[in-house]
Amino acid sequence: MHTADSDRASxxxxxxxxxxxxxxPAGPTSARVVAQVKRALGVRRVGHTGTLDPMxxxxxxxxxxxxxKIAGYLLAEDKVYEGQLLLGVETDTLDAQGAVTARxxxxxxxxxxxxxxxxxxxxxxxxxxxxxxxxxxRRGGRRLHxxxxxxxxxxxxxxxxxxxxxxxDHFDPPAARFTVHCSKGTYxxxxxxxxxxxxxxxAHLTALRRTRSGPFDIAQALSPEGLTxxxxxxxxxxPAAALPHLAEVVVGPDRAAYVGVGKPxxxxxxxxxxxxTAGLHGSAVKLVDEDGRLxxxxxxxxxxxxxxxxPPASTPTDxxxxxxxxxxxxxxxxxxTNPAPSSKLTASRGREPSRPRR
Numbered sequence: 001m002h003t004a005d006s007d008r009a010s011x012x013x014x015x016x017x018x019x020x021x022x023x024x025p026a027g028p029t030s031a032r033v034v035a036q037v038k039r040a041l042g043v044r045r046v047g048h049t050g051t052l053d054p055m056x057x058x059x060x061x062x063x064x065x066x067x068x069k070i071a072g073y074l075l076a077e078d079k080v081y082e083g084q085l086l087l088g089v090e091t092d093t094l095d096a097q098g099a100v101t102a103r104x105x106x107x108x109x110x111x112x113x114x115x116x117x118x119x120x121x122x123x124x125x126x127x128x129x130x131x132x133x134x135x136x137x138r139r140g141g142r143r144l145h146x147x148x149x150x151x152x153x154x155x156x157x158x159x160x161x162x163x164x165x166x167x168x169d170h171f172d173p174p175a176a177r178f179t180v181h182c183s184k185g186t187y188x189x190x191x192x193x194x195x196x197x198x199x200x201x202x203a204h205l206t207a208l209r210r211t212r213s214g215p216f217d218i219a220q221a222l223s224p225e226g227l228t229x230x231x232x233x234x235x236x237x238x239p240a241a242a243l244p245h246l247a248e249v250v251v252g253p254d255r256a257a258y259v260g261v262g263k264p265x266x267x268x269x270x271x272x273x274x275x276x277t278a279g280l281h282g283s284a285v286k287l288v289d290e291d292g293r294l295x296x297x298x299x300x301x302x303x304x305x306x307x308x309x310x311p312p313a314s315t316p317t318d319x320x321x322x323x324x325x326x327x328x329x330x331x332x333x334x335x336x337t338n339p340a341p342s343s344k345l346t347a348s349r350g351r352e353p354s355r356p357r358r
């Protein structure tokens with residue numbers, strides 16, 4: 001059936017290549033929010049940089065178009081959350097959506113604020129955390145939450161985490177509000193459960209809002225409701241600006257044409273001394289044009305990018321390193337990322353066009 005909505009969906013809109021920060025509401029999964037944004041904007045490729053539980057709200061950075069190629073460089077960033085907990089009650093999911101498994105209201109009533117602050121302070125710093133059974137991690141090809149709902153519990157190896165800060169914002173026994181700054185992969189509900197056990201009364205998470213994810217702040221976030229291509233374009237963070245932690249090399253117009261097709265280049269041709277230029281060491285280096293548009297990510301002189309993204313930049317030699325070829329990790333081809341008509345959204349899987357291996 002022909003409708004005004006279908007007319008709007010088929011009209012070409014602004015090209016959307018960048019990071020859009022969405023304020024996820026409580027209820028839907030992160031994947032459902034991605035699908036909602038994909039429909040609203042009519043783009044082929046949208047991906048998030050770290051899930052939020054259905055109960056959680058707040059910062060959900062979405063990579064649109066060519067920016068999906070930088071998602072792996074955003075996953076390792078720290079997060080900041082504001083949360084609420086309830087002492088004296090434990091649940092199977094470690095949050096308010098689960099079934100109650102234990103109660104210790106009398107023990108919770110005996111907890112005083114100084115004791116709570118001490119227990120929170122003891123959790124700050126590097127440590128290990130066992131992921132909860134109710135999570136999206138996979139074991140033996142199945143997600144842990146599927147196994148948990150089937151009544152199975154499997155061993156989960158602890159993972160390294162860092163709690164940079166854990167502050168008590170308000171205590172109204174048996175409830176408390178807190179702020180936590182943590183490394184990637186930290187489950188805040190597991191942190192709350194550990195806190196409850198340390199206090200001898202148990203606890204579970206009752207609310208969670210992510211206020212920061214890497215360089216992206218809640219002040220930048222848009223609601224997924226009523227989102228339009230024009231509104232998204234006005235708030236879109238360009239790929240280069242979304243990677244402030246990576247070193248940057250500006251490429252002139254002549255070399256930019258080479259980079260755009262992934263043509264082999266040496267450090268000399270880029271006008272860079274890899275041994276003598278400060279700040280080039282890290283996971284990757286951004287190549288940008290004179291307008292600041294991200295053209296490519298290349299391996300830094302002494303490191304590769306995220307796992308699986310590419311080999312080291314070069315093999316060390318006894319001579320000057322300027323003649324060594326750079327290794328491309330990602331090349332950005334913005335002309336290939338026009339919005340997709342809505343009729344093709346369900347069929348598209350957002351695969352990048354294949355390019356010959358070099």
